Amino acid sequence: MSIFEYNGSALVAMVGKNCFAIASDRRLGVQLQTIATDFQRISKIHDKLFIGLAGLATDAQTLFQRLVFRHKLYQLREERDMKPETFASLVSAILYEKRFGPYFTQPVIAGLGDDDKPFICTMDAIGAKELAKDFVVAGTASESLYGACEAMFKPDMEAEELFETISQALLSSVDRDCLSGWGGHVYVVTPTEVKERILKGRMD
Amino acid sequence: MKLDTSGLESFPSLISHGNDVAGEISAPPSFELPNSNDFDSFLKEAIQMVKPAKGTTTLAFIFKDGVMVAADSRASMGGYISSQSVKKIIEINPYMLGTMAGGAADCQFWHRNLGIKCRLHELANKRRISVTGASKLLANILYSYRGMGLSVGTMIAGWDETGPGLYYVDSEGGRLKGTRFSVGSGSPYAYGVLDSGYKYDMSIEEASELARRAIYHATFRDGASGGVASVYYVGPTGWKKLSGDDVGELHYHYNPVTPSTVEHEMVEAAAP
Numbered sequence: 001m002s003i004f005e006y007n008g009s010a011l012v013a014m015v016g017k018n019c020f021a022i023a024s025d026r027r028l029g030v031q032l033q034t035i036a037t038d039f040q041r042i043s044k045i046h047d048k049l050f051i052g053l054a055g056l057a058t059d060a061q062t063l064f065q066r067l068v069f070r071h072k073l074y075q076l077r078e079e080r081d082m083k084p085e086t087f088a089s090l091v092s093a094i095l096y097e098k099r100f101g102p103y104f105t106q107p108v109i110a111g112l113g114d115d116d117k118p119f120i121c122t123m124d125a126i127g128a129k130e131l132a133k134d135f136v137v138a139g140t141a142s143e144s145l146y147g148a149c150e151a152m153f154k155p156d157m158e159a160e161e162l163f164e165t166i167s168q169a170l171l172s173s174v175d176r177d178c179l180s181g182w183g184g185h186v187y188v189v190t191p192t193e194v195k196e197r198i199l200k201g202r203m204d
Numbered sequence: 205m206k207l208d209t210s211g212l213e214s215f216p217s218l219i220s221h222g223n224d225v226a227g228e229i230s231a232p233p234s235f236e237l238p239n240s241n242d243f244d245s246f247l248k249e250a251i252q253m254v255k256p257a258k259g260t261t262t263l264a265f266i267f268k269d270g271v272m273v274a275a276d277s278r279a280s281m282g283g284y285i286s287s288q289s290v291k292k293i294i295e296i297n298p299y300m301l302g303t304m305a306g307g308a309a310d311c312q313f314w315h316r317n318l319g320i321k322c323r324l325h326e327l328a329n330k331r332r333i334s335v336t337g338a339s340k341l342l343a344n345i346l347y348s349y350r351g352m353g354l355s356v357g358t359m360i361a362g363w364d365e366t367g368p369g370l371y372y373v374d375s376e377g378g379r380l381k382g383t384r385f386s387v388g389s390g391s392p393y394a395y396g397v398l399d400s401g402y403k404y405d406m407s408i409e410e411a412s413e414l415a416r417r418a419i420y421h422a423t424f425r426d427g428a429s430g431g432v433a434s435v436y437y438v439g440p441t442g443w444k445k446l447s448g449d450d451v452g453e454l455h456y457h458y459n460p461v462t463p464s465t466v467e468h469e470m471v472e473a474a475a476p
Contacts, residue, residue, distance in 0.1 A: 005283055008427070032259070032389055032427040140283055176285045178259070178278075178427035200461065202452035204278070204423040204430030 001031060003104050004125075008179030009041060009054040009139035012149060012170055013110040013120045015132075016162035019190040020118040022050050022110040023170045025141075026183040026198075028057055037182040037203065045071050046081040047194065049111035050187055051091070054139035055125065056104040063103050066094065084111030084119040088129060095127035102126050106138040116191040141180045144173035163188045163197070171201050247353070259428025261390030262292055262303040263398060263418055264359045264370055266383045267406050270439040271361040271368045273301050274415035276390065276423050276451070277431035279308065288431035297322055299442040300338060300362035305387045306355035306375065314356060318342045335362040335369030339379060347377035357387040363438050390422030390429035397421045408437060412446045420458065423451045 010025040028039035042052040043064050051067065053060035070090060074082050082090070088109050095103060102125045110120045122136035123129050130136065134153050137145035148169040157165060167186055174181035184199030240246045262275040275292035278285060292304040294315040300322070304311035321341050325333040333341075339360040346356060356375040363369070372380045372387065384402060386394040397418040406414065412435045419433040434448045 001283070008283075029427060034425045034427060175288075177283060178280050178285055178430075179283050200456070202430070203455040204276075204451045 004055050005140050005179060006031060007057040010141040010145065010170065010174050010177065010180035011041060011052040011054045011108045011138040012135060012145050012166060013052070013108050014135040014149070014153065014162060014166045015118045015120055017156040017158055018116055018118065019159045019162060019188065020110045020112065020120060021162045021166045021186060021188045022052055022108065023166045023184060023186040024052050025170070025174050025180040026185055027180055029179060032178065034182065040185070042185060042187060045087065048189065049082065049084050049087060050189065052108040054106045054108065059103040059105045063105055067091065084109060084113050087111065088121050092123055092127035092129050095123060095125065099126055108136055108138050112189065112191060139180060141173045141177035144176045145169065148173045159188050159190050167199055171199060175202055258305045258355065258357050258388050260292060260305045260388035261386065261394050261419055261422035261426060261429040262305050262359065262388055263386035263391070263394050263415065264303065264361045265398065265402065266368045266370050267411050268404055269408050270363060270437060271370055272411045272415045273303060273359070273361050273436045273438065274419050275303055275434055276419055276429040277434065278429055280428045293434055293436050295443065296338070299332070299438070300335065300360065301436055301438060301443050303359045303387065305357035310354045310356045310375070311358060314342065314345065315358070332364060334364040334366065335360060335371060338362065339371035339373050343373045343377065343379035346373065346375050350377045359385050359387060361438050363440055363442070368438065388429065390426035393422040393425045394418040412437065416447065416449060420451050420454045424455065
């Protein structure tokens, strides 16, 4: 098993009508053994910007701490929050700095930009950005997730329908992956509120 | 070059072999080997290609009323779950069961072959074969294929004239008699539950609940186990399937979700 499959992860982000949703599984494992079933893979940078980190859990935690540090400095200097597009460029640059000894993680970034326009993107471990208009996926279950999202996604969904769609896509994909699952964590973000929900999934 | 397959022979050949089509069909089965320059490394590569990790959880134990056999139902290829509904408890004959761990094809084929041999023994000797004898037949066949890449980790459980019998047989050629076994990647977790809850004087209900719980705990912790926990009981009149519970539902049965208390709850305003 490769280093990306050491801990196991599943991440997906989807765009809706003036909103976005980002979801992850909750398993932390050491190869086949499950260690925790309440692991946080998605973290908030600010109220309208979330980042999820798939791959090796230790690199995900360290990278997240670095990004929070950089964003706090930015807030002090610019006296405002970072735009999602800018943040994506920051993550890409930080990852490429480690081009010959990379962080073994794949970020999924989701946020609301100017005029509350939803923005999602993903990257590989050395910072190659992939911007998408509909959905992005990462993790050990990514192939199943691509299939599920492609089949279930519709453009311009409202927040409730988006929640249903992303949850079904996540749960059905992790049920075909030994290394991810054991529940789900979904954030649905609109210009006015952030709704965090925990999904009841198969615990095997 | 032909491989010796006298282990596969289940009947003595009564017809003399001619060079015709009939002679071909009645000849003992044999596997053709490929013509390659470097047969050893070809064999190594072939073994690595078909060698599946024993990603599964199976267990069996003897108690006062007979033998309890249980298994999960997940088949995995590396990280991908290829099936959640594999039958891992194989019915060799109405009073003997075998469990499957390792290569599915290997287990299915050799268990069926064992069933044939057991039936022939019955016909030849006018009495049922013992569990000791059946497990020895299988162990000898697997030993003769040792090093060729078969992957079989099975338990033979049955009831014969001497009472309940349980043997562990594997593709390295090992054969062990015992009262409690668990095989597969989830076996450490199953052993933990099984060993702490085991009592020889359990009733059938207690034993089946213990077996089900052990499989459930293994599917929770082990990534390569999951699906349905099947429990079979082997008694004096033969085997009987007791239950097949989906472990996803078993989890919430053992750990019901209690709604947490809320301090302030928003309710819909009543229409005026």
